[in-house]
Amino acid sequence: MRKNTSGPRFKALLEAANISTTGFAKFWGTEAQNVHNWYTRGVPAYRMEEVSRLLSVNSEWLKTGEGIKESPSLSPPASNGDHFDANDPQGSYRFIHPNDVELAFFKETPLDSSDKTHVIQDPDLSIRLLRAHLDQLEVRPGDAICAHMIGNSMADRIEDGSIVAIDRSLTQVVDGEIYAIEHDGMLRIKYLHRMPGNGLRLRSHNSAEYPDEVFRPAQIEEQRIHILGWVFWWSTVSKRRPVVPFL
Structure with missing residues (x-):
């Protein structure tokens, strides 16, 4: 034995x-x-x-x-x-x-009884990703969260309703990378670019419908623009099911 x-x-x-x-x-x-x-x-x-x-x-x-x-x-x-x-x-x-990591979901939700919103954790939602995906990108599990993509501003790269994973430890802007930001209580997913004088440019993948937005430092503070982290993973469902020929 x-x-x-x-x-x-x-x-x-x-x-x-x-x-x-x-x-x-x-x-x-x-x-x-x-x-x-x-x-x-x-x-x-x-x-x-x-x-x-x-x-x-x-x-x-x-x-x-x-x-x-x-x-x-x-x-x-x-x-x-x-x-x-x-x-x-x-x-x-x-x-x-052991091969999985469970990540908390964050969402935009109304603040009290006003029209304002803020971004908080949704206790009823979570998602599991392969630990290897995080390890490959040197993302610590404790720094990773998830959220839903809302709207078509990042289509066709990230479709409306997709899940995105965010590394909260990477908030320094690397030009052309995708980030999650909280903008006056709104949860937004955008390409970010640095501008001279500590300004910030927000760029959408669907630039035909959503032109660039440029913010000066004073506007960033006034409009409470806060970088939540770098978007390192997303799920996108196909827009249509393929038609099988000869049936």
């Missing part, structure tokens, strides 16, 4: 998914010390299959380090219908695959 050496791999899987010992123990319904013991003693044999399914890895790989690592399919929900997310402060757990 092959020796159970699963402890270090089990610990590495939790760390890769940003799952704490306490969070996993709470989901599992046990004490944190019991889970901590698995790091050195290994996952108990009678728990191996269940833990492997939960972490979406093959049980043989988890146990011995041999064979194929990845499970053929993602893990099913827990028996009580919950999903595991150790970062969820509300305690309604949802499992996050």
Whole structure:
């Protein structure tokens, strides 16, 4: 019988998914010390299959380090219908695959009872991206958020209703890159260009309908123009379904 050496791999899987010992123990319904013991003693044999399914890895790989690592399919929900997310402060757990990153959604919403809006997090929405996409662009998961593209000012590159991902750590303007900005409470997606004297040019991809906008430093302050971050990913759905010939 092959020796159970699963402890270090089990610990590495939790760390890769940003799952704490306490969070996993709470989901599992046990004490944190019991889970901590698995790091050195290994996952108990009678728990191996269940833990492997939960972490979406093959049980043989988890146990011995041999064979194929990845499970053929993602893990099913827990028996009580919950999903595991150790970062969820509300305690309604949802499992996050180690290869994924879950990003919060931000949206433009009315401010009190006035006509003004502001940009805040939407607690009911989130999206998962492959961690490899962020790693490739050196985007830290904690700096990334998502939002919806509203309107056709960036068509045909980013269509109305697309989801965009934003790196909040990159707010310095690199000419010609796409950024998300909050403009007097509005959420806008634009190409940005620096102008002499610390001015700013906003440019739309659909320039035929949306001409350039140029703002002087005083206007940037007066109109509360704030760069939220660099747009590094977006989803765009095709405008039409292709017609299959000869049917």
